[in-house]
Amino acid sequence: xxxxxxxxxxRHYVVGDITVRAIRGLDLDVESGEFVAVMGPSGSGKSxxxxxxxxxxxxxxxxxxxxxxxxxxASSDEFADIRNDRIxxxxxxxxxxxxxxxLENVELPLFYDRSxxxxxxxxxxxxALEEVGLGDRLDHxxxxxxxxxxxxxxxxxxxxxxxxxxxxxxPTGNLDTEMSLxxxxxxxxxxxxxxxxxxxxxxPEIAAYTRRVITMRDGEIxxxxxxxERRRAADDLAAWRxxxxxxxxxxxxx
Amino acid sequence: MTASKLVRAATRSIFRNKMRSFxxxxxxxxxxxxxxxxxxxxxxxxxxxxKRIESMGTNLLMVMPPRGPREANRLSMGDVDKLRSxxxxxxxISGVVRLSGVKAVGGSGDWSTSVYGVxxxxxxxxxxxxxxxxxxxxxxxxxxxxxxxxxxxVATELFGDEDPLGQTxxxxxxxxxxxxxxxxxxxxxxxxxxxxxxxxxLDTAVNRLMRNxxxxxxxxxxxxxxxxxxxxxxVTAILTEAHRLSPGDDLDFDVxxxxxxxxxxxxxxETLTSLLAAIAGVSLIVGGIGIMNIMLVSVTERTRExxxxxxxxxxxxxxLLQFLxxxxxxxxxxxxxxxxxxxxISWALSAFMGMPxxxxxxxxxxxxxFAAAVGIFFGFYPAxxxxxxxxxxxxxxx
Ligand SMILES: Nc1ncnc2c1ncn2[C@@H]1O[C@H](COP(=O)(O)OP(=O)(O)O)[C@@H](O)[C@H]1O
Ligand SMILES: [Mg+2]
Numbered sequence: 001x002x003x004x005x006x007x008x009x010x011r012h013y014v015v016g017d018i019t020v021r022a023i024r025g026l027d028l029d030v031e032s033g034e035f036v037a038v039m040g041p042s043g044s045g046k047s048x049x050x051x052x053x054x055x056x057x058x059x060x061x062x063x064x065x066x067x068x069x070x071x072x073x074a075s076s077d078e079f080a081d082i083r084n085d086r087i088x089x090x091x092x093x094x095x096x097x098x099x100x101x102x103l104e105n106v107e108l109p110l111f112y113d114r115s116x117x118x119x120x121x122x123x124x125x126x127x128a129l130e131e132v133g134l135g136d137r138l139d140h141x142x143x144x145x146x147x148x149x150x151x152x153x154x155x156x157x158x159x160x161x162x163x164x165x166x167x168x169x170x171p172t173g174n175l176d177t178e179m180s181l182x183x184x185x186x187x188x189x190x191x192x193x194x195x196x197x198x199x200x201x202x203x204p205e206i207a208a209y210t211r212r213v214i215t216m217r218d219g220e221i222x223x224x225x226x227x228x229e230r231r232r233a234a235d236d237l238a239a240w241r242x243x244x245x246x247x248x249x250x251x252x253x254x
Numbered sequence: 255m256t257a258s259k260l261v262r263a264a265t266r267s268i269f270r271n272k273m274r275s276f277x278x279x280x281x282x283x284x285x286x287x288x289x290x291x292x293x294x295x296x297x298x299x300x301x302x303x304x305k306r307i308e309s310m311g312t313n314l315l316m317v318m319p320p321r322g323p324r325e326a327n328r329l330s331m332g333d334v335d336k337l338r339s340x341x342x343x344x345x346x347i348s349g350v351v352r353l354s355g356v357k358a359v360g361g362s363g364d365w366s367t368s369v370y371g372v373x374x375x376x377x378x379x380x381x382x383x384x385x386x387x388x389x390x391x392x393x394x395x396x397x398x399x400x401x402x403x404x405x406x407x408v409a410t411e412l413f414g415d416e417d418p419l420g421q422t423x424x425x426x427x428x429x430x431x432x433x434x435x436x437x438x439x440x441x442x443x444x445x446x447x448x449x450x451x452x453x454x455x456l457d458t459a460v461n462r463l464m465r466n467x468x469x470x471x472x473x474x475x476x477x478x479x480x481x482x483x484x485x486x487x488x489v490t491a492i493l494t495e496a497h498r499l500s501p502g503d504d505l506d507f508d509v510x511x512x513x514x515x516x517x518x519x520x521x522x523x524e525t526l527t528s529l530l531a532a533i534a535g536v537s538l539i540v541g542g543i544g545i546m547n548i549m550l551v552s553v554t555e556r557t558r559e560x561x562x563x564x565x566x567x568x569x570x571x572x573x574l575l576q577f578l579x580x581x582x583x584x585x586x587x588x589x590x591x592x593x594x595x596x597x598x599i600s601w602a603l604s605a606f607m608g609m610p611x612x613x614x615x616x617x618x619x620x621x622x623x624f625a626a627a628v629g630i631f632f633g634f635y636p637a638x639x640x641x642x643x644x645x646x647x648x649x650x651x652x
């Protein structure tokens with residue numbers, strides 16, 4: 001059974017006299033362990049879809065069943081708990097708390113944990129940061145980190161409660177090639193460990209690291225295809241570094 | 255979310271923005287501080303009034319005209335003489351007239367002061383001592399001598415370092431010879447200088463300086479404290495007879511003992527204290543509005559933070575409590591700083607300015623309670639506003 005099941009989902013925004021139909025009747029199934037890229041032109045409703053999947057927003061109409069749970073009737077508290085327990089959300093703009101250390105940022109979901117488990121918050125947050133390769137940056141605040149590092153902190157935050165789903169809205173949108181490859185290899189690793197990932201991207205090269213590509217236009221899904229030649233981001237990253245090593249050594253980019 | 259987590263998060267957020275937090279609680283700091291200081295000064299002066307009156311001796315009796323228009327005063331020099339000769343309980347008695355804002359010219363300058371017409375006993379009744387020269391005598395009174403005893407302030411203002419004894423002072427154009435200078439009693443509380451005074455013989459004052467022959471008050475010492483009630487009754491009886499009042503008539507004079515005088519004096523000080531406290535209380539409320547203002551700004555400024563917290567699972571209640579906790583902690587911290595500041599100021603006022611202050615624990619407790627209430631009351635609206643934000647709207651906020 002699909003862990004994400006959308007049926008006839010619509011999301012309309014009313015702005016003054018105008019009704020913007022951001023999503024117009026969407027059906028979508030995502031199975032456990034999938035890695036889905038959502039593509040499409042700007043304004044086609046990708047972010048609206050992600051917000052719906054992430055329980056940050058409620059559809060105007062239709063049904064969204066997440067892990068067997070119908071969300072249409074959920075209260076705002078239940079929504080908050082779903083976001084806390086089951087979903088890790090990664091944003092294009094990182095959305096880290098400023099003037100707050102990486103460690104504290106990653107601890108944030110644990111802060112709102114309601115399961116009552118007596119887990120050691122610090123240790124878990126630290127482990128999550130180590131996993132994304134930032135074990136030596138625990139006390140750095142976002143403005144002391146590069147974009148790629150900030151996004152890795154955001155991924156650590158998304159992972160810290162070990163949710164089943166990772167949702168990412170253009171996670172590499174603000175990053176250069178090397179950083180993008182780092183993030184994608186991280187995602188591939190997480191996917192291989194069983195996480196279901198849905199990710200928005202503009203770039204076909206990035207979509208090539210996923211397993212399935214959905215294309216949207218005007219609030220509808222216009223194509224839905226598996227990735228035929230799936231690439232490994234870790235390999236591409238190594239190759240990219242090798243190619244640029246000489247350049248970096250000669251005093252160029254580092 | 256546990257209370258300790260909540261307090262920790264709120265404290266973190268307060269210290270992350272030290273300057274803003276300080277400015278936010280400044281209103282509370284000033285409010286709490288001024289309430290405590292005002293009440294401390296008020297009750298300090300109340301206490302010192304009481305002490306001063308008590309130090310005059312607990313066997314003091316005073317006759318005053320009844321409250322009301324000046325014309326109602328029927329106390330005369332004759333009443334004083336009658337009391338002196340007929341009462342068996344009095345050890346000292348003096349009629350008193352008082353004129354304030356009188357211009358005294360002498361030596362190298364002029365000075366506006368209060369002139370008292372008194373009898374020799376007055377020095378005993380008040381326990382005032384002479385630093386130099388002599389006190390007024392009954393001979394001075396009989397002769398209506400133009401002699402004066404000066405308080406030390408007047409002596410210094412007019413004669414500086416010179417010896418005032420034997421010099422001439424013109425009081426309201428009448429020349430008086432200075433025969434004595436009082437020992438300085440120091441500057442009193444309420445800013446009233448107790449040494450800014452000139453004493454002249456009662457008869458001289460009544461004849462030269464006053465328009466009518468009345469005395470304004472009669473002050474007496476009773477021989478023993480346990481005879482106060484008897485003395486009071488006797489004085490009342492003598493004056494009733496002297497004023498030809500029938501039983502049942504309203505008395506045209508007031509006899510007051512120590513306790514009455516203290517009550518009257520401290521009632522005034524008490525009113526003043528409450529007034530000051532009320533004004534300071536208003537500043538606390540203004541401080542609270544300041545907190546609300548900054549919290550509202552802070553909700554707008556931190557819309558994104560709220561969105562982020564919601565996106566990782568914060569419920570409405572969590573956000574509400576976080577902002578509420580922040581404003582309460584800010585208020586309490588402000589209150590705490592205000593208390594420390596008030597203790598310092600109260601101490602400095604009495605140590606360096608000679609102003610008596612009494613810091614009361616009740617007032618401290620009340621102002622802390624008030625500060626917390628202000629935090630909750632004025633923090634609630636902004637906190638609710640934050641909690642009611644919709645997650646994606648908060649996240650999209652630039
Ligand atoms: N909060 C909103 N209020 C009004 N219109 C919105 C809102 N969010 C998105 N839209 C509109 O919905 C459409 C889809 O937006 P979005 O999902 O952000 O597209 P994408 O992420 O694919 O660029 C756009 O036309 C956008 O202007
Ligand atoms: Mg978008």
